[in-house]
Amino acid sequence: TAAMNKFRNLFDSTRNRIKKQDMKKIFHSIKLGIALVVVSLLYLLNPLYKQVGDNAMWAIMTVIVVFEFYAGATLSKGLNRGLGTIFGGGLGCFAGSFAQDVGGDACASIIGVSVLVFGGIATYLRLIPSIKKKYDYGVMISILTFNLVVVSGMREEKIMALARERLSTIGMGFAVCIFINLLIFPAWASDELHHSTVQSFHNLANSIEGCMEDYFSSADDKKKNKSDASFSSCKATLNTKSKEESLANFAKWEPWHGKFGLNYPWNRYLQIGEVLRELAATVLSIKGCLQSPRQPTSGMREAIKEACEMGGSSIAWALKELGEGIKNMKRCQIEGVIVPKLKLVRQEMSGLITPSKLGVIENGDGLAMASFVFLIMEIL
C-alpha cells in the first residue's frame, strides 16, 4: 500500500500539473484576445484611425505573430521583428533611392537584381544553424521589409514616410504585446525549464525505484504494468533535448524576475539535462535485463537483493535530494553528504556481488551516477 500511495501521489501531482498547464493555456488565450481588441481600437476609434490609417493593419499583424506563449519567446520575436524591419527597411530605402537615381529602364532591373541578391544571401544565412537558432525570424522579416520597401519605392513617392509609419505601428503592436504578455500572469520559459529539470530528476529516481521493485517482486502480472510506466517516463526524459534547448533560448531573453537573476546560468541547465539523458539511457538499458527470457533463479535473486535494493534506493535518494536542491536553489551538501554515501554504497555493493548478473548493470548505473555527481558538484 505504500507503493500504491506513492503512485497515487504521483498521479495526483501529474493531474494538478496538467490542470495548471491548462489554466495557463486558457489565460494565454484570453490575453491574446485582449491584446487583439486593444490593437483593433486603432481601427475602431475614429481619432486613432485618422492618425495611423490603414497602417493599423501592421499593428494587428505584429500582435498575432509576436504574441507567443512564453514571455521570453514574445520578447525575442518582437525584438527580432523590430530590428529586422529597421535593417531591411534601411537597406531597402538605400537600394530603392539608388535605383531611382539611375532612373529610366535600368531602374526596374536594378531593383530585380537587388531583390535576387538580398533574398538569396539572407536565405542562406537563415539556413546556418547558429543564426537559425536565434535570429531566424528577424532575418525573414528583414527580407520581407526589404522587398516591400524596394518594390513599392517604384510606386510611392514618400517612401521614407511610409517606412516610418509602418515602423511606428509595428512598435505600437509590440508595446501592446509586451505590456499584456509580461505584466498579466506572465508564463516564464525560465520557470518551465527549471521545473522540467527538477521533474526529470524525480522521474529518474522513480524509474530506478520501479526497476528495483519489479526485479525483486515475484508476481508476474504486477511486473508488466509498473516497469512500462517507469520506462515511459524514462523515455520522456530521453527526448527532452529539443524542448529544453528552445526553453533555454527563450529564458535567456527574459528579464530579471522572481528568483532568477539577470545573468542566470541557463547553459548549466542544458548540461544537467545532457547528463540526465545519459543516466536515462543507462536506466533504459536495465529494461533489457528485466525483459530477458533468461532470468536468474530466485535463489540468486535473493542473494543480491539486499545490496541492489540498497544501491537503487540510495541512487534514487541522491537524485531526489539533488532535484530538491535545484528546486529550492540551495547548494545541497554534495561533497559532505551525498558523494561519500554513494561511494560507501558502491564499495559495499562491489564487495557483495562481483560475479552476479545484475551487479554489472547496477555498477554501470553507479558509475554514470558518480560522473553525474561530479558534474553537479562543479555546477553548484
Add this chain to the structure above:
Amino acid sequence: TAAMNKFRNLFDSTRNRIKKQDMKKIFHSIKLGIALVVVSLLYLLNPLYKQVGDNAMWAIMTVIVVFEFYAGATLSKGLNRGLGTIFGGGLGCFAGSFAQDVGGDACASIIGVSVLVFGGIATYLRLIPSIKKKYDYGVMISILTFNLVVVSGMREEKIMALARERLSTIGMGFAVCIFINLLIFPAWASDELHHSTVQSFHNLANSIEGCMEDYFSSADDKKKNKSDASFSSCKATLNTKSKEESLANFAKWEPWHGKFGLNYPWNRYLQIGEVLRELAATVLSIKGCLQSPRQPTSGMREAIKEACEMGGSSIAWALKELGEGIKNMKRCQIEGVIVPKLKLVRQEMSGLITPSKLGVIENGDGLAMASFVFLIMEIL
C-alpha cells in the same frame, strides 16, 4: 591500416554529404531569390500592377513566408495559409456584415467582442498538441485574416471584393512557390528522412564496432579518441526524435516522387527510429563499462575476447545489412538469414561467457537487437 582506411572512408563520405547539403542550401537560396523576383514583377511591370494594385504585397509576403527548404514543408504551409485565409476571411465577412446590419454604436462593440472570442478560441486550439503539429500556421493565419477583414469591414465598403483580391494574390504567390520549389531541384523531406534512418543504422553499427575495438585494444592513448567519436555519433542518434518527427510530418504532404509512392508508410520510419534510439541507449551504457575505473585483468579480457568480438561484429553486420535493405528498399532476408545467425551467435556467446563482465551488457545488447529484429520483421 584497415581501420584507418575505414575511418578515412567515413570521413570522406561525411565531407561529401556536408558538401551536398551545402549545395542544396545554395540552390534553395537561389530559388527563393528567383521566386521573389518573379513575384515582384507584379509591382515592376505596369500592366500587371494595374491589375492587382497594392495587393501585390500579399503575393510577396506569401512567397517569403511559405517558401521553405523542404518541398513538403512548402506544400503544407501553403495549403495551411490558403485554407486559413478562406476560413478566417469567410467568418470575418460574416461577422462584419452582421455588425453592420445591427449598425450604430453597437457595431464597434460587436466587432470587439467577436475579435476577443475568435482570437481566444483559435489561440487555445493552437496550443493543443495535435492541432499544433499540423495546422498551427493555418489557425494563426485564420486569426489574422479574420481580424483584418472584420475591422476593415468598418472602413471599406467593398469588403468582399477586397477579400477576393487578397486571396487571389495569395494564390499567385503560392503558385510561384510551388512551381519553383517543387519543379526546380526540389529538396524532399522524404529523401532526407530515408537517408537519416539509414545513417542511424550505420552510425550504430560503427559505434558497436568502435566499442569492441576499444575494449580489447591494449594501448590507452588510442582508446580515448575512438570511443568518444563513436559515442558522440550514438548520442546524435539518441537526439533524432524531434527532427525525424517533423520530417515525417512534411513527408506526408509530399506527392508521389522518385521511389516513394503516395501512401508510403512514414509512421514506420518513426517506429524504426524509436527502436534505434533504444538500441543507442544500450550502446551508450556500454560507455560505463569502458570508462569504469575497475577493469578486468587482461587475462579475463582474453577469455571473452573472441566471443564478444564475434557478437559485436555480427550485430554490426546485421545492422548494416538492415540499413542497406532499407536504403535499397528491398526486403532483406531477415527470417532466412539474419535472425538465425544472430540467434546462433547468442547461443554460442551465452555458452562461453555466462559469469563474466562484458557478457551481460553484450547480452542486453543482443536482446535489444532481437526485439529490434522482430519489429523490422513486422515492418518489411
